[in-house]
Each structure stands twice: as structure tokens, then as C-alpha cells.
Amino acid sequence: MSERPTTTSPRRAELLEAAYAYALAHGLADLSLRPLAAAVGSSPRVLIFLFGSKDGLVRALLERARGDELTLLDRAGQLSGSEPIGLAPAVERVWAWLAAEEHRPLLRLWVEAYARSLVEPDGAWAGFARATVDDWLTVLAACQPDDERDSPEGLIRRTLALTVLRGALLDLLATGDTDRVSAAVRAAC
Amino acid sequence: MSERPTTTSPRRAELLEAAYAYALAHGLADLSLRPLAAAVGSSPRVLIFLFGSKDGLVRALLERARGDELTLLDRAGQLSGSEPIGLAPAVERVWAWLAAEEHRPLLRLWVEAYARSLVEPDGAWAGFARATVDDWLTVLAACQPDDERDSPEGLIRRTLALTVLRGALLDLLATGDTDRVSAAVRAAC
DNA sequence: CCGCTACTGAAACAGTCGTTTCAGTAGGTG
């Protein structure tokens, strides 16, 4: 009976932003409506009304996080806008962004969503891991010179580049040892 | 009052093994006692009695998973037992194990625990991510020639090796594209 | 048989969960 304006509405956008900040701080794993609603100055009733269900809210949060990720990727893509800058410089630039202290909550959230979508491939998390792999590979491809991009070795090289970035991110989030991990990324280039 | 044989007991070991199989199939994120107990032929009462609490059970499961991981690492370490085999061959051997289809549930569980211990560094998951980074770096160090191992570049090289393995694992779990990812790992060596 | 340890079943406890029901209020438009 309580229909859903699943579409965008001003209040919905406002609450989504607040909920996103809350998720960055507390994680998505044991997110629950009542504490979240209290933190963002709302009520479970309203969250359900605006997002349809808790799953709808989580989906919206994941899309929101993916939005942040895509703006990063756009910035990396810009650098290859006029002329491809090559894989190694692209990796170093993206890594500088990933290693920045202030992006760590977002990246933790990202790892959490990635892992969850592997374990539980249905529901709100469906396809998140797969989607980001494709997003990144596409952007890395845009950084490669034209002839390299379309060769089989080009695919393998950008897969390796993505692998280094992802693995380094995991190490960094666990140890916080920026120097050691950044040196490894630099060595890979 | 119903205090803890937190120590090992025959029944406890038996149920732990069954619960481990269940966790491999269903994940740890929304593990709950009643369905688990039903699946392993026991009751919540007994699980609490034998493991002290749900947190105790989860801790035991994580230790159990880490046990599986350590036997893999031991096997990689064996190959460097008499004479260090070098980083690149070690990576290729370990990757062959990681890429095997039958190890995927264990690796999914591993990623789940890793991510969770990043988001929620207290409680049962504490230190899991950090511990495995150290485990792996130690074993990779044992594969390096003596002079390389103790140099600063040696630390960076094995960090990079670990990075490649971890990143490749994430890609493989999301896409299942063994050929592409294995080619990238081979290219890194 | 006694007493001890190890384990177990059934039921209840208090709490949280997502969601629903029913009731509104505020603001703009006709």
C-alpha cells in the first residue's frame, strides 16, 4: 500500500548522502535501519518509504559508492583523453589516489561490497565485483596505445595492471604501510 | 553457569569440521546458530556449550580456515626447504593452487574474512587480514635467495609478488576467467 | 550403586530485525 517513489526525490537524495556517510563510517555488513535512521535524523518508516526496502537502500548505497569510483576512473581517463599516456603512468596516477589517507573509508567499503558480492551473488550485491572489474579494465584499456590495446598481450598487460592495483590496495588496507606497498607498485611499472 | 570446555574435545572437533564445511558453502556473513545447528545435526545449545559463544565459534572457524591456508604455505615452503627456489617459481606454484577450481570456496571465505576484519577490526575478526599478510610475506621471504631476502629490494619484491597473487585472486573470483588471469600472473614472473 | 564428566533437548528470555498499519502534517495548486 505504501507505494514507492523509487525515483529520485529531493529528500531521498539528501538522506542517501547522509546514509552514505554513515555507511562509510560503519560498514555495510551489519547496517540496520533503526540506528541508521537515528544517525541521519530520520525514521525507519521514511527510509522504507523512500527506498522501497532495505535492499533498495543498500542498492542505492552501492550505486552511490560506484559513482565515487567512476569519478576517479574518469579522472584517470581524462589523462588519456587526447593521447593515451600508457599503462605504467596510469597505474602510478591511480595508485596515488588509492593510497591517499582520506580515501580509505571509501576503499574499505569497496572491498566489503566486493567480497560480499562474491559470497552472495544474488540480492542487492549482485554483480558488484564483476562490474568493477569491467569498469577498471575498460579505463585501463583507454590508457594503452592503440596498437597495444587491441592485441591479446594488451589485455593481459592491463589485467596485470589491475591485479597490481587491487593486490596493493588489500595490502595497504590491512597494514597501512604506505611506503612498502607504494614502492612495490612503483617497481611494477 | 554452563561454563566452557573451550579446550579441544572430540565432539567439538567433529562439530567444528561440519560447521567449517557449512561456512564454506554459505559464507560467514549471515551465519546464524539455528540453521547451522540443524545442518550439522546439533543444536544451538550444544554449539554455545562447546564454543562458549557465537563469537567463539566464528573465531574457531577462522582459525580452521587459517589452518588450511598454512598447509598451503607449508607446501610452498617445502619447495624452498633445501635450496631457495626464487620468487618467480614460487609465485607460479602458489598460483596454480589458488587457481584450482576446488579451492574456490575456501578462497571466497578467505576474502570475506579479510574484508570483514578491515571494516570491523575488533571482535572475532580482529587481525585476520594483518595476520595473513605477515604469513605470506614470511613464506615468500623463505623462497628468496639469501642475499636478496635481507636487502630492502627483497622486501619490495616479495611485497609485489604478494600483491600480484592477491589481486589476481580477486579478479579470478569475480570473473572466473582463469586463462586471462593466469596469463597475467605468468607475465608478472 | 555412586559420583563425575561430557554432552544434549525443550523451552523460554529479552532483544533486534525489516516491514506494515494507521494516522497524520506541510505546502503548493485548482
Add this chain to the structure above:
DNA sequence: CACCTACTGAAACGACTGTTTCAGTAGCGG
């Protein structure tokens, strides 16, 4: 004014959660 849309508060629903209480049973050494 009436009317519609957008939003909201309070309270309840039933289903679950981890945990506890109380009551056992089975086996075994003495």
C-alpha cells in the same frame, strides 16, 4: 476553501537473533 502530493510519527507485527534455565541421559572409573 478543497485537493493532491510528499513526507512523517508512533506503534505494532511476526520472525528471527544469541543466550540461558532447567532438566536430563550415557558412559565410565571407583
